[in-house]
Amino acid sequence: MIKTRSIVLHRYPYSDSSWIVKALTEECGIVSFIVKGGKKKESPFKGALDPLALAEVVFKHNPNTDLQFIKEATLLRWHETMRGDLLKLxxxxxMAEMLLRYAPQGVPLDEEFPRLEAALQELDDKEADGAAFARWLLSTCEMWGYHLDIGTCGRCESKLMEPAADFSPESGSFLCKNCLGMAEPRARAETLEGFWALHKNLPIQDAQYTENALISYLRTHIGFLKEIHSLKWLQETRKLCSPQKT
Ligand SMILES: [Zn+2]
Incomplete structure (x- = not known):
């Protein structure tokens, strides 16, 4: 029997009454569970196996199958505030879809769990500064071996004392003002200020530009061959949620 905390990454119906739940667990990495009777109103699991819920689950690990039977699931945090905010959701x-598609399955993921847990907790916090997603993307670059050196010019290697003058998602390097010279920067000022804010742990104004730069950096390096469907939804939601600029 394994008892571990878990965060549901994806859930889909399996039959009239059952779900398949793919969850990131603290102990065993990504595990697929079959939840018999999970769709019934009187399901003993309540919200514990809802997508993005944090729960404690108990299951018997059967090495001969990819689908594990879940015995118990206790809801720890449903992230209600986050769910009430379309953009945060x-x-x-x-985050959930990227982990599901790009993190290896069937092996423990020691860093992924605490980082996702922290990011969800921050998204669930009304007082948080709105940079949780950008911070998670940056830490995912680190975690998967694509370090970004925000504080150093990639060409002359001098330490940056202000936001970089340019960023290239292809090379993942930043340029200082001197090295950029008269050239037109490709990155937007908002992107570069956002990176600087991440570096200095300051609040970010327009985090979406930095989020996009991090996504395109990861896309270049991991090779996002498989489409991340929820990115489309994110773009739509951003349009819906952005204040009308005059
Ligand atoms: Zn330089």
């Missing part, structure tokens, strides 16, 4: 959906 779509950030969480992208």
């Amino acid at each position: 779509s950030h969480a959906q992208v």
